[in-house]
Amino acid sequence: MTRFEDITVVVQGPVQTFQDREQEAGITQKCLESVRTYLPGATVILSTWPDQELDGLDYDELVISPDPGPNIRNFHKDGSPQYYNNNRQIVSTLAGLKQVKTPYAIKLRSDNFLTGNAFVALQQQFPERGESLRFLRERVVVSNVFTRRYAKGFQVAFHLSDFFYYGLTEDLLRIWDLQLLEDLPLSQAASNRGGPGGFPIDCTQMFWLRTLNKVYPDIRLTGLLDNRPEVLAQSDQCYANNLVIGSPEDIGLGLCQKFSGNARIARTKGKCAQWQFFEWKDLYRRYCQPDYRPDVTALHRLKLFLTRLIHVFPTRLETSVRLRKG
Structure with missing residues (x-):
């Protein structure tokens, strides 16, 4: 088992409300304290922005980066730009990871926290790997929150969460060493929507595609709902082997409260649209270890299907109507 002393936790993001991004009071302190509780001996790097209130925060190393500002990926119907914090996430994550000296690292948002350390054992629990679209040296553990299997009623590809990453430091750097995004010109807004009436690629898809394209430049998505069989197969193989x-x-x-309790992503409709752990294990069996048997009952699979039948699949009709209208 990996020693906690071999792990560095990069806590990235604002400490307080920053540039109109609301932050739950005291959440970063809770985050840092949870690392000390569940990973005693691990190194903690806080990677944040200038002029943050740092009193009382327990970290080993501080990284302050110039704020790159928000980036424009889309436009509203009235032509006004939609702003995202993609570049801020790249900057704070990469700046922290570049200071890591231990073999293993964690990328943890400053508004989330640890409730245990099961990810350490999980990272080594599935040793077999296939060769197709395998590009990381070891597996990286990620959260299924916002790792969507379905969006707007349809299957989606490469919709990987950006919340939490644990694995070899070199693998996390391979994932997050990304160029900053340039603002999308208004003239390209229509082509960015995945066709008439379509939906643009989600931010989480964008991050993963930019990582993959460093190794596999031919992998492409036309939009959020580009679910051609060959694209879904590529996505599954990437998940299974990395x-x-x-x-x-x-x-x-x-x-944090923004993603728990009554938040949309935490409700039944949001949770059942995400990849489930046993569904990832199904991929592991299919692409890596054929004799592996996921520890899930037929009843559990049936319950998930029925839940999706109620909360996910009916949305396809609404989406299809919108796509036809253009």
């Missing part, structure tokens, strides 16, 4: 996808309970991750 990752472990588990729920917060499976890996030991706590979420």
Whole structure:
């Protein structure tokens, strides 16, 4: 088992409300304290922005980066730009990871926290790997929150969460060493939507595609709902051969109020649209270890199907109507 002393936790993001991004009071202190509780001996790097209030925060190393500002990926119907914090996430994550000296690292948002350390064992629990679209040296553990299997009623590809990553430091750097995004010109807004009436690629898809394209430049998505069979197969193979996808309970991750309680992603409709841990295990069996048997009952599979039948699949009709209208 990996020693906690071999792990560095990069806590990235704002400490307080920053540039109109609201932050739950005291959440970063809770985050840092949870690392000390569940990973005693691990190194903690806080990677944040200038002029943050740092009193009382327990970290080993501080990284302050110039704020790159928000980036424009889309436009509203009235032509006004939609702003995202993609470049901020790249900057704070990469700046922290570049200071890591231990063999293993964690990328943890400053508004989330640990509830355990099960991810350490999970990372080594699935040793077999296939060769197809395998590009990381070891597996990386990620959260299923926002790792969507379905969006707007349809299957989606490469929709990988950006909340939590645990694995070899070199693998996390391979994932997050990304160029900053340039603002999308208004003239390209229509082509960015995945066709008439379509939906643009999600931010999480964008991050993963930019990582993959460094190794596999031919992998492309036309939009959020580009679910051609060959694209879904590529996505499944990437997940199976490079990752472990588990729920917060499976890996030991706590979420801030924005993503828990009554938040949309935490409701039944949001949770059942995500990849489930046993579904990732199905991929592991299919692409890596054919004799592996996921520890899930037929009743559990049936319950998930029925839940999706109620909460996910009916949305396809609404989406299809919108796509036809253009």
